[in-house]
Amino acid sequence: MLIEREIRMTITYHPDPNHYWMEPETERDLLLEFNDLLDEEAHFFTLNENDLEGLIETLDHFVSTRDEIYWLTLARITELVLHCAGNYANSGEFALMGDLLLNPRLVLVHIQGDFQPVVKKRHTLLTDQFKAKGNSRYQVMQWLKNETIIEVKHKALLPHLIEQLEQSAFIEREYLDSIRQRTKQIADCVVFLHSILIQDNESLFSWTKKASQSDRAMIEAKLFPFDLAPFFELGQKIRQPAQIVLTDPTFPKQKTLPERPQSS
Numbered sequence: 212m213l214i215e216r217e218i219r220m221t222i223t224y225h226p227d228p229n230h231y232w233m234e235p236e237t238e239r240d241l242l243l244e245f246n247d248l249l250d251e252e253a254h255f256f257t258l259n260e261n262d263l264e265g266l267i268e269t270l271d272h273f274v275s276t277r278d279e280i281y282w283l284t285l286a287r288i289t290e291l292v293l294h295c296a297g298n299y300a301n302s303g304e305f306a307l308m309g310d311l312l313l314n315p316r317l318v319l320v321h322i323q324g325d326f327q328p329v330v331k332k333r334h335t336l337l338t339d340q341f342k343a344k345g346n347s348r349y350q351v352m353q354w355l356k357n358e359t360i361i362e363v364k365h366k367a368l369l370p371h372l373i374e375q376l377e378q379s380a381f382i383e384r385e386y387l388d389s390i391r392q393r394t395k396q397i398a399d400c401v402v403f404l405h406s407i408l409i410q411d412n413e414s415l416f417s418w419t420k421k422a423s424q425s426d427r428a429m430i431e432a433k434l435f436p437f438d439l440a441p442f443f444e445l446g447q448k449i450r451q452p453a454q455i456v457l458t459d460p461t462f463p464k465q466k467t468l469p470e471r472p473q474s475s
Contacts, residue, residue: 241273242280246449249287258295260310263288263368282381283449289372290442293393296369297435300400303415306334308401309367312394316365323358337361369394389441396435403433 249266266288274281292311299308310316310333318331320341332340338351344358345351355361365371373390376382407430409415419427 238274238276239280242284243450245270245273246284246287246446249284249291250443250446258291260295260307260368263292263295263311264316266291267372277379279381280449282376282379283445285372285379286376286382286386287442287445287449289369289376289390290439290445292369292372293390293397294437294439294442297393297397297400297437300397300404301434303404303409303412305401305404305411308397311368312370312397313367315363315367316371317363319362319364321360321362328362331361386441393435400433400435404430 267285270281270284270288296308296311299305299311314333316333318333319328320331320337321328331337337355338348341351341355342348344354366374373387376390377387404415407418409418419430422430
């Protein structure tokens with residue numbers, strides 16, 4: 212990923228060989244650079260689920276301090292996930308939208324007597340995936356009920372991020388409520404499109420092509436409204452306190468990482 216290739220960091224010794232120890236100021240530099248790259252590269256119209264997961268993985272790989280700047284950066288990625296899902300809904304790409312809002316990324320099926328769980332096929336019903344376990348759908352359902360335990364290992368991306376932000380103690384309740392309200396707008400958009408028998412991108416294109424001007428206005432009023440202002444406002448919040456930390460030598464340093472051991 213471009214963002215990961217462009218980020219550079221200073222690595223110093225940490226007693227755990229699997230952990231890169233970094234000065235807090237260096238991590239703030241990285242977060243500022245990461246957010247600059249978000250502004251330049253993270254366009255929601257070209258992002259997909261893998262790209263968005265990659266942004267989170269890159270952020271977590273390079274930054275270990277979970278301070279306010281980290282959580283505001285994660286909120287910016289959440290904004291991109293939200294707008295990507297809204298774009299899918301507006302375009303009739305309902306399965307892709309569902310992957311971001313509803314469909315868990317990883318579900319494990321634990322079968323009694325088996326040591327290893329089975330990975331659920333993401334876009335396949337359990338009764339279809341395990342249809343060999345019975346002669347009817349009812350029998351398969353009974354087998355699933357009695358012989359398996361279903362574990363949601365990784366939620367869909369948007370509810371996962373909302374949960375993380377809720378637990379951070381750094382993100383304001385009003386902002387979290389705004390995410391939920393906009394998530395509901397996306398769901399309402401999909402419900403409306405289904406109500407006029409639009410099932411996918413192709414049927415949406417066909418309907419729009421034949422629609423009158425008043426019908427077009429009606430459907431446009433129901434679409435998810437794009438507004439990247441919160442994304443850029445979060446970026447401003449990140450840069451303002453970060454500049455104070457980097458330029459004011461009297462600013463108290465955070466002790467969020469282990470102290471570097473003294474060399475012998």
